[in-house]
Amino acid sequence: MKVKFLCRLLNRHKQQINNLLTLDSEDRLREDMVAGTQVYEEFGLPPFALLYEGELVVGFFALLCVEEDSDGELVAEGRFYIRGNEKNYAEYLIQSIKEEYEELKHLSVLSDEEAPFLSGYHHYAEHFMRLSGEGSNQISNFSNHKFYERNEEKDRTSFLIDPIDKNREEEIQFYLDTLKDIFSMSDEVATEHLTECLEDSDFKLYVVKIDKKIVGTCGAYIGTKSDTIFDIAISKTEQGKGYGRLLLAKFLDMLNSPLKDIILQVSTKSEAAFHLYEEFGFQIEQKLLFYVVW
Numbered sequence: 032m033k034v035k036f037l038c039r040l041l042n043r044h045k046q047q048i049n050n051l052l053t054l055d056s057e058d059r060l061r062e063d064m065v066a067g068t069q070v071y072e073e074f075g076l077p078p079f080a081l082l083y084e085g086e087l088v089v090g091f092f093a094l095l096c097v098e099e100d101s102d103g104e105l106v107a108e109g110r111f112y113i114r115g116n117e118k119n120y121a122e123y124l125i126q127s128i129k130e131e132y133e134e135l136k137h138l139s140v141l142s143d144e145e146a147p148f149l150s151g152y153h154h155y156a157e158h159f160m161r162l163s164g165e166g167s168n169q170i171s172n173f174s175n176h177k178f179y180e181r182n183e184e185k186d187r188t189s190f191l192i193d194p195i196d197k198n199r200e201e202e203i204q205f206y207l208d209t210l211k212d213i214f215s216m217s218d219e220v221a222t223e224h225l226t227e228c229l230e231d232s233d234f235k236l237y238v239v240k241i242d243k244k245i246v247g248t249c250g251a252y253i254g255t256k257s258d259t260i261f262d263i264a265i266s267k268t269e270q271g272k273g274y275g276r277l278l279l280a281k282f283l284d285m286l287n288s289p290l291k292d293i294i295l296q297v298s299t300k301s302e303a304a305f306h307l308y309e310e311f312g313f314q315i316e317q318k319l320l321f322y323v324v325w
Contacts, residue, residue: 032084032120034127036077040064044081047088051112059143063093063110070094074105076132082124089114090124094132095141100223104136108321111140113148121148125324140322154322156299160313161257164289190274192249192281195236197229202238202245206262209248213264239265239278246274249282257292263304275304279311 037044052060067078074097082090091112100106109128113121132138140149195202203225210221228234228250239247247265251258260282265275286293295313297304 032082032089032123034124034131035081035083036131037079037081038071038077039068040079044079047081048091048112050088051091051114056112059110060093060112063095066095067093070097073097076134080124080128080131082120082127084120089117090120092124092128097135100136102223105134106137106139107132107135108139108141110142111146111149113146116146116148118148118150129325135325138324140324142320142322143317145320146322149322149324152322152324154320156318156320157296158299158305159316159319160295160297160308161316162283162293162311162313164291164293189240189242190277190281191240192237192278192285193240195229195238205238205245205266206236206248209264209266210262212267214262236262237282239274241269241274247278249278251282251286254291257294258286258288260286260293260295263295276307279307283311 040048048060064079070076070078076094076097078094080090080092081088082092092109094107094109096108097105098107111121111124113124128138140146140152142149195206197203206225207221210216210224211218214221216224225236228236233253234250235253236250237248238245239249245266246269248262249260249264250262251260263275263279263282265278283293293313295308296319297308299305299318
């Protein structure tokens with residue numbers, strides 16, 4: 032077997048790859064080719080790898096995204112197309128790309144379904160969900176909607192979603208602790224995530240306060256066609272009191288626009304959060320699996 036790395040795919044390469052595709056993966060491949068080209072233009076890395084057995088292409092890899100972490104090191108995401116889901120093809124291709132991409136600190140592989148040829152690697156699954164702008168407009172004033180039934184005790188409560196103040200150590204530390212405690216991030220990943228969001232003006236981070244006590248977090252990436260929400264969390268000591276539903280209601284009110292969709296990703300293990308998002312009109316677009324190959 033041999034692997035050929037390419038900066039761009041010619042028509043003959045595309046024809047060779049066709050034997051790896053299903054009807055569902057043809058459109059995805061076109062998107063992957065666009066993403067790979069962008070990676071090459073920005074980072075100069077050859078984004079495509081073809082695995083040959085004799086003259087036959089039995090594996091294909093596309094590098095979809097490369098980013099710098101807080102230490103300036105490169106982390107990336109990619110996708111495999113493997114003939115017959117053969118594990119030995121995948122292992123040979125992984126070893127080859129690891130040698131080729133020496134500058135990458137981490138590589139995760141995306142898949143829309145279980146990938147048996149990657150079964151030996153740590154992986155996790157998430158639902159990609161969307162609330163259409165039309166749908167969010169129909170359910171306007173979320174915080175006054177049926178999803179949050181007010182009672183006398185909550186009426187007296189001051190529930191605020193405030194922009195995080197990066198000069199307040201208490202707020203920064205709470206956000207970091209939430210990322211580690213609720214989302215199981217390591218110290219390194221949590222710090223990197225928070226730093227990147229604070230440095231990019233398109234990201235908006237918030238802390239949730241009840242009578243001035245910080246009890247939760249939320250964040251949003253403000254895009255042109257859609258807004259992405261993330262880090263929606265209430266601290267474990269305050270869970271079970273209806274604050275998560277109120278947080279989501281008020282946060283969606285803040286972002287509500289009939290011209291833009293709201294999207295999110297939620298772990299398949301977070302059943303309570305998943306059902307809450309469904310209650311608010313979010314619909315599953317696809318299930319994403321992430322395999323950490325190094």
